[in-house]
Structures are given as structure tokens and as C-alpha cells.
Amino acid sequence: MIALATSILMLLVAPVRDGTGPLLTDADIAAYAARPWDKAAMMDRHILLGFHNGGRVVVDFPCGDVCPDYTTRIIHYAVRPGPGCGGLGGVLRYADIPRGPAHTRRAFCVPAVLGRESIPLGGG
Numbered sequence: 324m325i326a327l328a329t330s331i332l333m334l335l336v337a338p339v340r341d342g343t344g345p346l347l348t349d350a351d352i353a354a355y356a357a358r359p360w361d362k363a364a365m366m367d368r369h370i371l372l373g374f375h376n377g378g379r380v381v382v383d384f385p386c387g388d389v390c391p392d393y394t395t396r397i398i399h400y401a402v403r404p405g406p407g408c409g410g411l412g413g414v415l416r417y418a419d420i421p422r423g424p425a426h427t428r429r430a431f432c433v434p435a436v437l438g439r440e441s442i443p444l445g446g447g
Contacts, residue, residue, distance in 0.1 A: 345373040347380060349436040352398065355382075356437055362386075362394035375434055378402060378411040387421030395421060399431040407432070414438030 345351075352375060365384040372380040379401040386394040397418050402408055404415050413432040420427045 344371050344379075347373040347375040349375075349434070351375075352380065352434050353436050356398055360396060363391040365396070366391040366394045372398065375400075376411045376413075378413070380434060385420050387426070388424050393421045395419070397431060398437060399433050402432050404430040404432050 351373070355372060362384075366386045367390075368382075368384045370382050372382050374380065381399060381401045383397045383399070384394050385397070395418070397420075399416075400408065400411050400413050402411065402413070408415065411432065412435055414435050416431050416433040416438055417428050418431055420429050
């Protein structure tokens with residue numbers, strides 16, 4: 324059972340070269356956000372998680388200063404915050420992006436299932 328779950332997770336996080344990917348439910352996104360992840364393995368990566376409400380859901384793993392310790396995970400739609408976000412049913416969330424010894428606060432369009440949470444985007 325664990326091997327099957329791991330295989331499914333690998334399909335969800337694998338980079339997609341042909342522009343297609345799995346269709347995601349709110350439960351899929353919430354489950355992915357709740358899973359632990361390896362900061363060193365994912366540092367500075369950008370992946371396509373899949374499609375939700377007609378939009379691409381991507382995950383960024385930026386790091387700054389002390390890497391991989393300060394790697395963070397940001398799950399979001401691949402659209403700029405604004406009218407396109409609302410059209411996907413997304414919500415505006417802010418995340419602190421590590422930049423050297425400081426950080427930059429940036430807005431993201433996040434699936435509403437994550438926007439209801441009061442924790443950082445996708446955990447850290």
C-alpha cells in the first residue's frame with residue numbers, strides 16, 4: 324500500500340514536458356500540502372503538480388541564505404494575483420520568499436482549499 328501511495332505521489336510531482344498533467348481535486352492538493360518533503364532534494368525546483376479548476380497548479384521551492392535549511396514550499400496557480408485568480412476560484416495569499424539573509428513578501432494565487440488555512444503556503 325505504501326509503495327502504491329509513493330508511486331502515485333511521484334506521478335503527481337514529476338515534471339511534465341508535454342503540457343499535460345493529472346486533474347487534481349481539493350483533497351489531492353490538501354493531501355500534497357500535508358505531506359513532508361525533503362528540503363535538499365527539492366531546493367530551487369519548480370514543478371507542475373497538475374490541473375485544478377482549469378488552471379495549472381505549480382509548486383516552487385525557493386531557498387536563500389542558508390540552503391537547504393531555508394527552503395520553503397509554495398503551492399499556487401500559475402497565474403498572477405488578480406482577476407484571473409478569482410476566475411479559477413483561487414484566493415490571494417502572501418508568502419515570505421527567502422533572499423539572502425532577508426526575505427521578500429510576495430502575493431500568490433492559491434487554490435481556495437489552501438487559502439482557508441492560516442499556515443504558510445504548503446508548510447515549510
